[in-house]
Amino acid sequence: MKAIVCVKQVPDTSGKVAVKADGTMDRASMATITNPDDMNAIEAALRLKDATGCEVTVVSMGPPPAEGMLRELLAMGADKAVLVSGREFGGSDTYATSQILAAAVKKIGVDDETVIFCGRQAIDGDTAQVGPQIAEKLHLPQVTYVSEIEATGKSLTVKRALEDGYMSIQVQMPCLLTCIKELNEPRYMSVGGIMDAYAKPYEVYDFNTLKDDPLIDLDTIGLKGSPTNVYKSFSPPVKGAGLMLEGSDKGTCDKLAALLDEKHLI
Amino acid sequence: MAFDSKDTGAFKGVWVFCEQREGKLMNTDFELISEGRKLADDLGVELCGVLLGHGVEGLAKELGGYGADKVYVCDHELLETYTTDGYAKVICDLVEEKKPEIFLIGATNIGRDLGPRCAARLHTGLTADCTHLDVDVEKYKAFLKTTSTIDVDNTKFEENTNLKMTRPAFGGHLMATIICPRFRPQMSTVRPGVMKKAPFDQAKADKVVVEKPAVALSKDDIKVEVLEVKKAAKKLVDLIGADVVVSVGRGISSDVEKGLALANELAEVLGGVVGASRAVVDAGWISADHQVGQTGKTVHPKIYVALGISGAIQHKAGMQDSECIIAVNKNESAPIFEVASYGIAGDLFKVTPMLIDSIKAIKAG
Numbered sequence: 051m052k053a054i055v056c057v058k059q060v061p062d063t064s065g066k067v068a069v070k071a072d073g074t075m076d077r078a079s080m081a082t083i084t085n086p087d088d089m090n091a092i093e094a095a096l097r098l099k100d101a102t103g104c105e106v107t108v109v110s111m112g113p114p115p116a117e118g119m120l121r122e123l124l125a126m127g128a129d130k131a132v133l134v135s136g137r138e139f140g141g142s143d144t145y146a147t148s149q150i151l152a153a154a155v156k157k158i159g160v161d162d163e164t165v166i167f168c169g170r171q172a173i174d175g176d177t178a179q180v181g182p183q184i185a186e187k188l189h190l191p192q193v194t195y196v197s198e199i200e201a202t203g204k205s206l207t208v209k210r211a212l213e214d215g216y217m218s219i220q221v222q223m224p225c226l227l228t229c230i231k232e233l234n235e236p237r238y239m240s241v242g243g244i245m246d247a248y249a250k251p252y253e254v255y256d257f258n259t260l261k262d263d264p265l266i267d268l269d270t271i272g273l274k275g276s277p278t279n280v281y282k283s284f285s286p287p288v289k290g291a292g293l294m295l296e297g298s299d300k301g302t303c304d305k306l307a308a309l310l311d312e313k314h315l316i
Numbered sequence: 317m318a319f320d321s322k323d324t325g326a327f328k329g330v331w332v333f334c335e336q337r338e339g340k341l342m343n344t345d346f347e348l349i350s351e352g353r354k355l356a357d358d359l360g361v362e363l364c365g366v367l368l369g370h371g372v373e374g375l376a377k378e379l380g381g382y383g384a385d386k387v388y389v390c391d392h393e394l395l396e397t398y399t400t401d402g403y404a405k406v407i408c409d410l411v412e413e414k415k416p417e418i419f420l421i422g423a424t425n426i427g428r429d430l431g432p433r434c435a436a437r438l439h440t441g442l443t444a445d446c447t448h449l450d451v452d453v454e455k456y457k458a459f460l461k462t463t464s465t466i467d468v469d470n471t472k473f474e475e476n477t478n479l480k481m482t483r484p485a486f487g488g489h490l491m492a493t494i495i496c497p498r499f500r501p502q503m504s505t506v507r508p509g510v511m512k513k514a515p516f517d518q519a520k521a522d523k524v525v526v527e528k529p530a531v532a533l534s535k536d537d538i539k540v541e542v543l544e545v546k547k548a549a550k551k552l553v554d555l556i557g558a559d560v561v562v563s564v565g566r567g568i569s570s571d572v573e574k575g576l577a578l579a580n581e582l583a584e585v586l587g588g589v590v591g592a593s594r595a596v597v598d599a600g601w602i603s604a605d606h607q608v609g610q611t612g613k614t615v616h617p618k619i620y621v622a623l624g625i626s627g628a629i630q631h632k633a634g635m636q637d638s639e640c641i642i643a644v645n646k647n648e649s650a651p652i653f654e655v656a657s658y659g660i661a662g663d664l665f666k667v668t669p670m671l672i673d674s675i676k677a678i679k680a681g
Contacts, residue, residue: 177444179432186436191539215547277441281495284464298662307674
């Protein structure tokens with residue numbers, strides 16, 4: 051068996067989001083983390099490794115500093131890391147991103163016992179599209195919103211979360227799964243793992259590495275190959291400050307109830 | 317004619333994917349049909365629902381009642397339960413044959429599985445989780461005037477009827493309007509609970525045209541097997557449909573049981589349901605179906621009460637469009653007060669019981 055995990059480095063939006071004067075996000079001033087759902091994806095792959103001894107490769111598309119994140123994942127226990135990085139890849143929307151990542155996954159090698167893991171969605175774009183689009187480009191079955199995995203021979207039985215319950219699905223390998231938080235608790239890096247992380251195979255795929263793949267065409271990758279474009283981006287106006295009521299006693303509550311009554315809200 | 321997503325002129329009509337689960341339409345379908353109706357009218361084209369399932373033809377009338385001119389009913393026993401493979405094949409075949417200009421899908425767990433798969437196969441763009449859609453530039457400008465800080469009158473806008481798909485980015489801190497100018501169909505998943513449902517019209521329901529395209533699907537097309545579909549045992553919390561949501565945050569940590577009891581009591585007095593911030597869900601104090609926010613549900617009730625919620629952008633993204641927001645928080649400078657209509661700086665454990673009494677007194681007249 052073999053596991054390939056697609057991960058993304060994202061700005062940590064749990065703190066304050068820094069916005070530049072022109073209204074765009076100031077990524078440079080924000081800390082970066084591994085996308086949270088991707089941490090569940092890597093943990094799922096590592097558990098498969100614990101159970102079967104399979105090889106785990108992590109792959110990410112991003113600028114060269116994403117190496118730090120990949121080394122952390124090697125320190126958690128992944129065996130190999132691949133960074134897909136090149137000017138030609140910049141400005142890609144989900145369609146173009148999945149096109150490039152699918153080519154990279156092909157180069158890493160998909161056999162009939164491969165499971166590709168992705169996170170459900172990245173916290174910066176929130177689209178949840180790249181996983182299914184990679185699966186489509188590779189003509190593999192997909193299961194999204196995976197909250198439980200059980201491996202039996204060449205197939206997996208997984209639980210797929212719905213809003214009001216779940217589906218239990220059996221899927222043949224090779225396949226692609228997108229993982230959610232409920233799936234597992236990601237492990238920490240170990241000290242030994244950190245020591246080993248720099249000795250493990252680490253490769254960079256650039257445009258030249260991938261250019262022979264039919265998926266890699268300057269018309270289907272990067273800004274130019276992206277079907278969607280930004281028409282306008284804008285900041286919502288700051289909502290007019292509401293009424294801060296003085297005090298926090300019974301009188302204040304009576305006043306609030308009266309105000310709600312006046313506006314026919316209660 | 318071969319399908320070419322670049323031949324934009326060959327595409328016409330607005331489509332809505334109408335999701336059914338166990339033979340029942342989803343609320344999102346009605347929201348999307350209602351929204352699709354407006355777009356179809358602006359473009360002067362037909363609005364079609366796309367309904368996949370087995371023995372579901374009877375649901376088409378309901379979709380007509382909300383504004384669909386026509387419903388394509390794709391009936392096949394392999395479509396009874398949702399599978400990515402089965403649904404994507406049937407939908408892509410139909411899109412390739414009929415060539416719709418716009419294709420809307422509800423951003424449910426199923427819609428978000430299906431949409432990207434189809435967009436990748438059709439070689440077109442897909443915008444995720446949209447909260448506003450326009451084709452008409454003037455209407456888009458009017459929308460920007462009330463929702464943005466852009467100086468609309470002094471900004472240039474390219475005039476065309478491309479679908480302008482607006483969605484929040486970074487938890488609502490930024491809004492982005494996305495277009496897909498070179499490829500068709502223009503696809504969008506739309507966040508449930510955001511679009512307003514039109515009133516049901518029986519006359520329109522009676523007039524709806526039902527078309528049943530041939531479905532080419534065999535067992536070999538489907539690489540997964542659904543073993544079972546199970547509903548959660550407990551009753552689902554209808555946060556999206558509620559007029560009043562009383563939410564609790566980390567502020568209840570000193571006495572979780574009492575905090576939840578107070579929220580329940582206030583919700584009962586106001587006729588609403590209890591919501592929660594992610595912190596409360598992550599701590600295991602309440603189940604995830606109560607969660608409001610970016611990774612939870614988006615709500616816009618008449619009254620939203622935030623008890624002990626600091627107001628991180630991820631939370632605000634899910635509730636800031638509520639008509640009236642009441643915030644109770646010890647910390648006077650909590651960001652929740654930036655969006656609150658009425659704020660009380662105080663201890664929720666002291667304020668909430670008093671507020672319940674005050675509201676009861678008013679209601680008693």
